[in-house]
Amino acid sequence: MGLTLTWLSLIVLIPLAGLFIQTADLSPAEFWAIVTSRRTLNALKLSFGLSLAAAATSLVMGMVVVWALVRYRFPGRRLFDAIVDIPFALPTAVAGVALTALFAEQGWLGAPLAALGIKVAFTPLGIYVAMVFISFPFVVRTVQPVLQDLEAELEEVAVSLGANRWHVVVRVILPSIAPAILTGLALAFARAVGEYGSVIFIAGNLPNVSEIAPLLIVIRLSEYRYADATAIAVVMLAAAFLVIFVINRIQRRAQARAPAL
Template sequence: MARRILPGLPLTLGITLVYVAVIVVLPLGALIFKAASLGPGDYWTIISSDRAVASYRVTLLCAAAATAFNLVFGMALAWVIVRYRFPGRRIVDALVDLPFALPTAVAGIALTTLFASNGWFGSALSTLGLKVAYTPLGIIIAMAFTSLPFIVRTVQPVLEELDGALEEAAQTLGASDSEIFAKVLLPQLFPAILAGLSLSFARSLGEFGAIIFIAGNQPYETEITALLAFIRLEEYDYPASAAIASVMLMAAFLMLAITNILQTRALRYTVKG
């Protein structure tokens, strides 16, 4: 009988369940329990207030814009890292993970310094009539910075494993570069792209530290939902904070459910193809 390197199923499953219960289930359960302490009327009044709705709008629109930017730039960055060899390639590859290693508050301060009206980038953009810091554009930049690695790191390994013979065969049949990408590469990359988009969007929804420094935090204009929940927490209004946070929790679960459905369909289409 071959020796097992890893422990058996009962032990590993038990450790996994305990970890999930302590790290995931208990915090989410406490959040739901606190939000449930409100009556239906009070709960609806809190989550449908003008300020809360404005924060949802700012958060969702900025997260969508940041994710759309990351889709284009992240795909291009992953493509360059995988398909080309150039001086400094390893440095660029390592810098992709910088938002993971850098504390988000430090990232927020750095972005604010760069994009303020007297900053390196902000002063140049000011001459063009563009203001970044303390505007929704600043929120988008902060979200894009912190969530970019999710797109790159989900697409990059799939690109590395693609069979180059398929592209060569398409070229010999007279397909153009755009046709090869759309009909040969994109179907294989689509599940990974969906995974990266969902992770990037979820990270943008929950981002806090990098945003509060560059956003300006003006109610109805640049106030994100995470900040509004934090404000209610500082006011010791724990049920209201939990209620606002529960809305974003439900939005995240809904987004993940839709993404999983789309991924399953994309995988089935790829296998049939």
């Protein structure tokens, strides 16, 4: 027990606490000035805004993938099921260079898209693409087990009571998997906000345009502006804690509901 707490404190808690202690050296006015400076504000807006869009896309595409994998049989299904984990297993730097080469103007997908006048690599659109790549497996892997374990009887009862397929999906299936969907969405968002490796290659990294908040932390560090780096990190960490809190609430409510079913 003591060993657990010591290890946890040494590796995780003390270093993270150091972050807040460092911030405490700043006066509220100084902190506010850093966080609301134009470049920081733009980086935070870009990170949070694009992460939200990417998480929403991950939600939709993740649901399409999960539905196909769980409910239908098609050739290669098990292979496709296995490769959903690639964004988890593939080092982010590798994902970053691969996505960049794929969507660059001479790339396999970048070239046809450029012909249509759509530029992906080195624009905010590229950041969004990388964020979708890195975050959609969270939706798939949180919803999949719940959808699999859903009892077929519920649907059969609904049908025998005269519900059509649309009603069954919207009124019976969706409410049962909603907590898992929300958890997946929150996890996807959290991952996208903090993501660094897979995004920086494709981003272009222009200040105020395509510079994400984690990159700005790295830049401030390399300039020895520790206070700036710390202030941005604290804002991002606060958002991460908020997400954990929301996930916990969702799961607790889902557990409280479960016995009633």
